[in-house]
Amino acid sequence: MIFERPPLLIAAPLVAAMITALALVARRRREHAAAAWSRALGERARGLGRRSPWVLAVVALAAGIGLAGPRWGSAARTAESRALNIVVVMDVSRSMLAQDIAPNRLGRAVSLARRLVQDLDGDRFALVGFAGHAYLLSPLTLDESAITLQLDAVDPDMASAGGSGLASALELARHVLVTSPQGGDRAAVVFTDGEGFDGPGPLETAGRALRRAGVTVIAVPVGDVRGARIPEGNGDWHRDANGDIVITTRRDDLLQAMTRAADGVFISAAAPDPVGDARRALSHLSRARTADRAAADTVPRAWLFALVAGVLLLAQTVTRRSAALIALALVVGTRGAGAQRPARGNRLLARGDTARARQAFAADVKSQPTDTAWFNAGTSALVAGDLATAAEELQRAASSLDPGLRQRALYNLGTAYLMQARRDTMQRDTLLSAASTRLQQALLLAPDDRNAKFNFELARHLRPPPKASSGGGAKSKAPPKPAPPPPTGASAGMTPAEADQVLSAMERAERETRQRQYQRVRRGEPPPGPDW
Numbered sequence: 001m002i003f004e005r006p007p008l009l010i011a012a013p014l015v016a017a018m019i020t021a022l023a024l025v026a027r028r029r030r031e032h033a034a035a036a037w038s039r040a041l042g043e044r045a046r047g048l049g050r051r052s053p054w055v056l057a058v059v060a061l062a063a064g065i066g067l068a069g070p071r072w073g074s075a076a077r078t079a080e081s082r083a084l085n086i087v088v089v090m091d092v093s094r095s096m097l098a099q100d101i102a103p104n105r106l107g108r109a110v111s112l113a114r115r116l117v118q119d120l121d122g123d124r125f126a127l128v129g130f131a132g133h134a135y136l137l138s139p140l141t142l143d144e145s146a147i148t149l150q151l152d153a154v155d156p157d158m159a160s161a162g163g164s165g166l167a168s169a170l171e172l173a174r175h176v177l178v179t180s181p182q183g184g185d186r187a188a189v190v191f192t193d194g195e196g197f198d199g200p201g202p203l204e205t206a207g208r209a210l211r212r213a214g215v216t217v218i219a220v221p222v223g224d225v226r227g228a229r230i231p232e233g234n235g236d237w238h239r240d241a242n243g244d245i246v247i248t249t250r251r252d253d254l255l256q257a258m259t260r261a262a263d264g265v266f267i268s269a270a271a272p273d274p275v276g277d278a279r280r281a282l283s284h285l286s287r288a289r290t291a292d293r294a295a296a297d298t299v300p301r302a303w304l305f306a307l308v309a310g311v312l313l314l315a316q317t318v319t320r321r322s323a324a325l326i327a328l329a330l331v332v333g334t335r336g337a338g339a340q341r342p343a344r345g346n347r348l349l350a351r352g353d354t355a356r357a358r359q360a361f362a363a364d365v366k367s368q369p370t371d372t373a374w375f376n377a378g379t380s381a382l383v384a385g386d387l388a389t390a391a392e393e394l395q396r397a398a399s400s401l402d403p404g405l406r407q408r409a410l411y412n413l414g415t416a417y418l419m420q421a422r423r424d425t426m427q428r429d430t431l432l433s434a435a436s437t438r439l440q441q442a443l444l445l446a447p448d449d450r451n452a453k454f455n456f457e458l459a460r461h462l463r464p465p466p467k468a469s470s471g472g473g474a475k476s477k478a479p480p481k482p483a484p485p486p487p488t489g490a491s492a493g494m495t496p497a498e499a500d501q502v503l504s505a506m507e508r509a510e511r512e513t514r515q516r517q518y519q520r521v522r523r524g525e526p527p528p529g530p531d532w
Contacts, residue, residue: 002405056316071299071300091105093131124142129159132163134169140180155461170209174206188215200253204260219255221255228247358383365393378391406445407445414436414442417438
């Protein structure tokens with residue numbers, strides 16, 4: 001349980017004790033006044049309303065707790081839609097860096113996938129990335145922004161093993177689709193250059209498995225069949241184990257073999273609108289009702305205490321009209337308890353009216369600028385895409401003394417900076433640094449928050465390594481060592497133990513794989529196959 005205004009919670013017992021004392025004094029004076037008229041009337045006055053001071057004490061205590069703004073539990077909102085289940089399979093192998101199509105194959109594939117997600121708003125999307133192995137980057141969700149954020153973050157460096165394992169990615173996509181009980185028909189849209197080194201056999205096997213599972217496969221090739229070199233970060237070209245420059249080509253023959261086995265759709269790389277062709281192929285599938293549930297903010301519960309106070313006052317009013325009516329007027333005159341019912345913004349958000357919900361939250365900030373009001377206003381601005389306003393308002397909420405609200409505000413603030421970094425290339429490094437700091441602070445408050453862990457690692461991954469200082473007199477240039485994460489201050493620094501908690505299972509597996517590769521190189525063993 002948390003409270004929006006903790007000082008009022010401390011004052012509630014004091015106010016209740018004061019009202020009890022005043023009620024006892026008033027009762028004593030009434031008894032003396034009645035006894036002054038006659039002894040019998042005094043005895044009668046002493047026999048009436050003995051419980052009234054204690055009832056008023058409970059009413060005052062309940063009203064004080066309600067005014068403090070108690071919250072517990074979490075509300076869950078449901079987003080419903082008539083949707084298809086679509087898995088976007090994205091090739092992130094090193095060959096996708098070839099620049100035979102602007103800006104490169106991966107950039108072209110990501111832009112096409114983003115258009116598809118935006119055009120099919122309301123459908124459920126998942127994202128699978130693959131190089132040597134396949135990775136589930138996002139499960140099926142109706143949240144378009146989550147998929148686009150993951151698409152913007154894909155990079156060959158995120159894969160622990162080089163190569164091109166399209167067959168394993170198709171198997172993972174099939175598993176994601178067949179295990180989902182909701183939604184309509186299923187489809188897998190593959191964005192790749194088609195280059196693979198295991199032949200058409202595994203692809204045809206995976207295609208037949210998708211066909212048996214009722215999954216429509218759509219292949220969207222990128223690249224050029226004439227071949228291109230793969231640039232490296234040091235200005236050189238990627239080379240194979242023999243030291244020869246690698247020439248990568250688009251392999252339509254493998255993709256066509258896969259789509260034939262899956263009875264799917266192959267879209268020509270020369271098509272003027274490949275996204276439109278994919279959308280038309282998906283239009284023949286049938287949609288079904290589906291729903292996603294997402295946890296919202298903690299639920300205000302002050303109405304329960306207001307109900308207790310109101311019932312007690314109503315009972316007191318029936319039996320004792322004078323003192324009860326005065327207390328009832330005092331409680332009705334306070335406005336905090338009524339404000340504790342679910343806010344208008346929350347009700348509009350539950351109905352899916354995000355625009356009016358944002359206006360309502362902004363009005364709450366002007367009328368009563370509490371930490372919760374700033375959090376709601378900033379979060380609604382974040383959902384609406386107004387990242388500058390969201391960052392400003394969430395920064396205010398992040399100073400809350402409530403650790404739960406502070407953690408949520410820091411997480412949303414870090415996410416806002418992360419999304420700003422995607423849009424503002426001029427201040428990208430500064431925004432990514434700010435995102436890392438805020439998400440790290442959120443993790444210190446909630447080390448088990450998986451979403452904060454992922455976004456923190458994503459922000460650190462997107463930050464470019466620091467440039468090595470050029471010293472004179474060096475005969476050879478050693479490759480720069482990866483820099484450690486930048487410090488964020490003594491109060492926000494993470495110990496090695498806390499850093500281990502931040503890393504997810506995927507990052508730990510990737511680190512172990514890199515270590516095995518390093519040991520294999522030290523032993524002089526050749527790589528297990530092409531790494532592009």
